[in-house]
Amino acid sequence: MKTIKIGGVPEHFNLAWYLTLKNGEYKEKDINLRWHDYFGGTGQMCKALRNGDIDLAVILTEGIIKDIIDGNQSTIIQTFIETPLIWGIHVAHDSAYNTIDDLRGTKAAISRFGSGSHLMAYINAQNNHWNLEEDLNFEVIKNLDGAVEGLTNNVADYFMWEKFTTKPLVDDGTFRRVGNCPSPWPCFVIAVRTEFLEHNKSDVKSILKIINKTTKEFKDIPCIDSTIANRYEQKLEDVQEWLSLTEWSQDVIDEKTINNVQDQLMALEIIPEKWDYNKLVTKVL
Structure with missing residues (x-):
């Protein structure tokens, strides 16, 4: 069984990963997916990707785009949350x-x-x-x-x-x-180390298919609002508001969005140059 390490923030956005892990769905594909919580957020995950501490990350769109341009040898493979943060x-x-x-x-x-x-x-x-x-x-x-x-x-x-x-x-x-x-764009994407993707593309595909099936049906899970409220110590009405505002994605991030993020980061002088879409994004599914 192949061990694959993935990182994300320990927040309600990522409950779908916890559910699929709890159900043993990756093990059915001979994948030992190990989740790592990153309380320090995107900056900490960018460093972990660079160091090879994790293979994939559920990470803020603007943060990973900036870090790839800054030299992080990773690529975006999918939008995870379609709506803004x-x-x-x-x-x-x-x-x-x-x-x-x-x-x-x-x-x-x-x-x-x-x-x-x-x-x-x-x-x-x-x-x-x-x-x-x-x-x-x-x-x-x-x-x-x-x-x-x-x-x-x-x-x-x-x-x-x-x-x-x-x-x-x-x-x-x-x-x-x-x-x-x-945020003026979809907030979370899934990124993977480029070297890891080159040698493990079929496993990455399997992981995306599993998580996408769950996120597609996420809001229809019985009592999902109370599950989130209890797990993340939030008020039920706050969770219900959050669910009404949040949409998951099962698609690769589009070129227009990538250009929009880069245009704004360029205007703020956060990145030194714009990159072509295909240097930042790899279509896996």
Whole structure:
């Protein structure tokens, strides 16, 4: 049985992977798929792909595109979540900041440079017509626990993270959410190390077919809303809202979307050049 390592954030988006693993569906294809949680998000997963610690990743679209252009020898093989990610913009509960504009020129907590929380801070700044050189400052806090500590102790002023993941911290008074910033593209893709794909294409195909079957039927799973609420310690009504806003994909990401992401990253000077679609994406199925 072949061992294949995959990484993703330990969030509700990835419950479908847990369900297929629990059901032993990959083992039926002689694949020992090992899931690794990455609490540090996309930046941490990019590093893991580069180091060969994982073979595949369920990863933010903008983050993996930037890292491939920066030298990560990986390729995007599919969109995983078709809909945008809704990034909540959070401050400490007792913060003096009450609006997004209050945050101009203050310090953003980010999990690491090149992460979604880093790149989306630029998108938020652009949306609000900030000066990208003068109005953005960063403090690396590694993960959500680090953000709680950083904002509580005034090491950083605001933190951007998926709004439903952080909703319990808003509910319990740790954070206050002052606004939202949806990503302007499908939020999660599946990426694979290029070298691994070259030698294991049939196994990668099998993995995609299994996960796609589950995501296609995901919303129809009996009591899926209460399952998510219990597993991720969220309110049922929040999970139901999230499910109504979220669509999974079983298709390869299209060229128009890849160009849109690159155009915005170029405009923000996050990437030095645009790459051809076929240098970033490989069609497997």
